[in-house]
Amino acid sequence: MRQPPPAFLFATGIENSNPTIDHGRHRVDELESTHFYKLWRTDFELCEEMGIPFLRYGPPIHRTWMGPGKYDWSFADETMTDLAVRDICPIVDLCHFGLPDWLGNFQNPEWPALFGDYADAFAERYPWVQLYTPVNEIIVCSLFSARYGWWNEQGKTDRTFVTCLKNLCLANLFAMQRIVKRRIDAIFIQSEAAEHFHPATPAAMPAADRRNQERFLSLDLSYGRPVDSEMYLYLMDNGMSRQEYETLMRNDLKRHCIMGTDYYLTNEHRVTADGMAMPSGEVLGYDAIMQQYYRRYGLPVMHTETNFYEGPVGDEAVNWLHRQWAKLMQLHSIGIPVMGFTWYSLIDQVDWDCALRFPRGKVNPLGLYDIDRKIRPVGEAYKELIREWHELLPARSTALSVPVMMPSQHPDAPRGDKPPRRFY
Secondary structure (H helix, E strand, O other): OOOOOOOOEEEEEOOOOOOEEOOOOEEOOHHHHOOHHHHHHHHHHHHHHHOOOEEEEOOOHHHHEEEOOEEOOHHHHHHHHHHHHHOOEEEEEEEOOOOOHHHOOOOOOOHHHHHHHHHHHHHHHOOOOOEEEEEOOHHHHHHHHHOOOOOOOOOOOHHHHHHHHHHHHHHHHHHHHHHHHHOOOOEEEEEEEOOEEEEOOHHHHHHHHHHHHHOOHHHHHHHOOOOOHHHHHHHHHOOOOHHHHHHHHOOOOHHHEEEEEEOOOOOEEEEOOOOOEEEOOOOOOHHHHHHHHHHHHOOOEEEEEOOOOOOOOOOHHHHHHHHHHHHHHHHHHOOOOEEEEEEOOOEOEEOHHHOOOOOOOOEEOOOOEOOOOOEOHHHHHHHHHHHHHOOOOOOOOOOOOOOOOOHHHOOOOOOOOOOOOOOO
């Protein structure tokens, strides 16, 4: 007898960022840096042993998408088949901060429509996949690639920022439209930074207010919500056409969406009068900030990324895990539909302490497991948290128009020689 799918999306992730730096001369590939290409079977085994039913993962776009209509599915086939056999449900990251070399970067006006083709081809090949993050952290990618000058096009102007932003949002929309045609019950879990900007002085209040409007741009455009008037003029003045804006506003796929949001210690900022921002640490916290986002969009919520460095004491990450969990349960207690929680990522990351700008090979102790695949204290704590809480959380049926299906429930999913796993 098949087990029903879990009532709550407990998840972790495989960090698969792949932007370019040094004006396209160097590709940062976190799958390579964390040894995933060699140890992916081990990593999936660890996820299974943890009792985590959902995994944020996507095949590397730069190794899979070889040209218009040309794909190398060899690695994707291996990894996706293994996940299906284990009955681990992937939340598929299709684009995570980078594009294949042949597409250049996010300033390319042709890539949004072409990305729709890629999403369509993926959904056709893997019809059993239901959960997607088509484009990861749109506002973060736009800032790092096209305003701060760190990744990909390394732009530093308002025009490069707006061009990157609109192209990412259009790509996200086109991908969702094409996937839904292949699978009518597809669910899209956007992963986006949940941020807040605090004025450092009274003179900084206008600058902080502008940044607090700007933080919503990616989700406004992705969910078809009219942007604030100041932001509309900003978009129009910096390269977005009225036709592009209206295309995004016609998005009618919100019923397929869970608002996935990410929160780290660096997500709150102090803003000076000249617009400069610096980390403020946790001031409001995830629950207070997410109430702002929920009031704006009214969508079910999932905490899609958080982590913390394991420090010298050893319990820093464990304390952060329990703090973020308490924040999520606070949202649940006031009636906000919370769908899931994610510790990101499964394995330690590399060079995120410098936002991937410099390929130093420095291991950042952020994972449930270390880079040698040994479990960290936060891994043990997360495993226990899942075991204790999974039966007490509400079913998702009241907040989603379609049920979540595990791979074992889809007739086209690959089958192994073992029965579907029992969760937890």
